[in-house]
Amino acid sequence: MRSGIAAVAAAAFFAAGAAHADEATRIELGRRLFYEADLSVNGTMSCATCHVQRHGFADGNRTHPGALGHLGRRNVPGLANVGRFRNLTWAKDLPGGLERQALDPLTGTEPIEMGIGRIEDEVMGRLARDPCYARLFAASFADYSAKPTMAQVTSAIAAFERTMVAEESDWDRATKAGTRLADAAAERGRVLFAERGCATCHVPPLFTDDAFHVVRGHVEGEYDEGLFETTGRPADRFAFRTTPLRNVAMTGPYWHDGRATTLSQAIRLHDAPGLVPALSETDRAEIAAFLGSLTDRRLSTDPNLAMPPAACPLP
Ligand code: HEC
Ligand code: HEC
Structure with a gap:
């Protein structure tokens, strides 16, 4: 009986440990995707083009044009503590949190920012052909098979964004x-x-x-x-x-x-x-x-929030 409980506790411990490892991989994957210009229609723009670490993940401009030159409408907000808000952006009350919000720059058309709405499938195929991304997606998502989905992409990016915490000022x-x-x-x-x-x-x-x-x-x-x-x-x-x-x-x-x-x-x-x-x-x-x-200066200096090294974190 007692050893049974111990076994269950041990199983729970390892399950929690495994979930933890997956989460770390997912955050690292999200970081690479946040800095990935291949997520734009012409390979010129990543999330980090507008959300720049040394500006607290804003960009120092009034507004920022999209990948195809469409003028931005609103100022790029900083991303400090963005995982803790219910309402995102300057003025929308849409449900779905960071995962849904990421679709706005990726596929939105008013204005077009990264502009991959019509070529999602092609972009997902490109990620799948990259051996490092394939390994990271497989390690992050139990349901990964052959090609990532937009839901997996936005889930990983959101996991990374939740690490943009500012609370030591x-x-x-x-x-x-x-x-x-x-x-x-x-x-x-x-x-x-x-x-x-x-x-x-x-x-x-x-x-x-x-x-x-x-x-x-x-x-x-x-x-x-x-x-x-x-x-x-x-x-x-x-x-x-x-x-x-x-x-x-x-x-x-x-x-x-x-x-x-x-x-x-x-x-x-x-x-x-x-x-x-x-x-x-x-x-x-x-x-x-x-x-x-x-x-909190850590937000603008933490190497874990910076552009990731080129070497793949998963051998
Ligand atoms: C009634 C609620 C309310 C009160 C009271 C209020 N604010 Fe604001 N504040 C806002 C809103 C809403 C915005 C965004 C406005 C916009 O961009 O159109 C804002 C924006 C700001 C900004 C700009 C932030 C940015 O990143 O663009 C600063 C700084 C600020 N407030 C400081 C203050 C200070 C200081 C006071 C007190 C003197 C104050 N606020 C009182 C609601 C309020
Ligand atoms: C062309 C510049 C640009 C790019 C590229 C861009 N953003 Fe933004 N981002 C903005 C602007 C502008 C807003 C404010 C939009 C609004 O209020 O309508 C914003 C808002 C946000 C917010 C809401 C922040 C808050 O405090 O509510 C998050 C989160 C965010 N962006 C994440 C991302 C992610 C993730 C990507 C990449 C998938 C990305 N952004 C790409 C310009 C950009």
């Missing part, structure tokens, strides 16, 4: 220790951020409530109707997801269309009646300094 260290931020301006900014109501939408620790709000409504030159474009509900017109602010200091320019060059400008865009109390230029500078304390 100056702010985290100070909060855990119960101390002030060492930088005096950032410390004043921390207090202002709470006092002026920023944290009601940008809720710590992820600095978002993962919900949609109308911050500016309709102002001249505003053509992007935000959440309304997917839901068609009048109340959603010009509503956007509260942008998460982890690592925000490295993901500029800001706002859904990249119109704000600096954090102070992005904060000023909240000046709307009844939204946040008036802030002085100094207040905004101090809040921007506080936002700088939310940077």
Whole structure:
């Protein structure tokens, strides 16, 4: 009896160990796919073309054109902690998480980004003919046979994206220790951020409530109707997801269309009646300094998140 339980426990242990090994392989496969230009219509563009590690997986541009030169509509967001949000992108509330989201750049047409919607089969065939990819897919997915599926591709990419965690910043260290931020301006900014109501939408620790709000409504030159474009509900017109602010200091320019060059400008865009109390230029500078304390440098330096070495990780 007792040895029976031990055997079951041992089997469970090895099963868990095996699942763990598969997950590590799947993450490594996802990393290669994230950096794989062969996932675009003309071999010129990978996820990492727009989501650049040293920019916190944003890209430093207002918008980024797709592989065929179609203009981007929205700013490339950073990907810090992207595995922890229910709602993804600036303004969509679609179910399906990271796996479904990855289909947007791969196969979407408004705008065309990587553009493989019509040639999925050919692209999957190309991956299957690469011996390293074939080994990685086989080791990652029990149901792999002969050729990967788009579901396997997006599942591996999502597993990699879930490792893009940012949770060790100056702010985290100070909060855990119960101390002030060492930088005096950032410390004043921390207090202002709470006092002026920023944290009601940008809720710590992820600095978002993962919900949609109308911050500016309709102002001249505003053509992007935000959440309304997917839901068609009048109340959603010009509503956007509260942008998460982890690592925000490295993901500029800001706002859904990249119109704000600096954090102070992005904060000023909240000046709307009844939204946040008036802030002085100094207040905004101090809040921007506080936002700088939310940077986890590991995200931009960890070699495990960088372009993988050419050598195949599975012999
Ligand atoms: C041409 C540039 C471009 C490429 C290539 C690209 N993205 Fe993006 N990505 C964007 C833009 C722009 C958005 C915001 C889209 C929106 O809000 O409508 C975005 C949003 C995202 C988000 C949502 C982030 C959040 O905080 O909600 C994720 C996740 C993401 N991309 C992953 C990927 C993956 C995975 C790939 C490759 C399969 C990829 N992207 C390829 C430009 C790009
Ligand atoms: C009512 C909810 C709400 C409040 C209150 C709020 N924000 Fe925002 N914030 C948003 C939304 C929504 C966006 C995205 C707007 C867009 O891009 O159209 C945003 C965007 C931002 C951005 C740009 C991030 C990026 O990557 O582009 C910064 C910085 C920011 N907020 C800081 C603040 C600060 C500082 C305060 C307090 C003074 C504040 N917010 C108060 C909802 C809010």
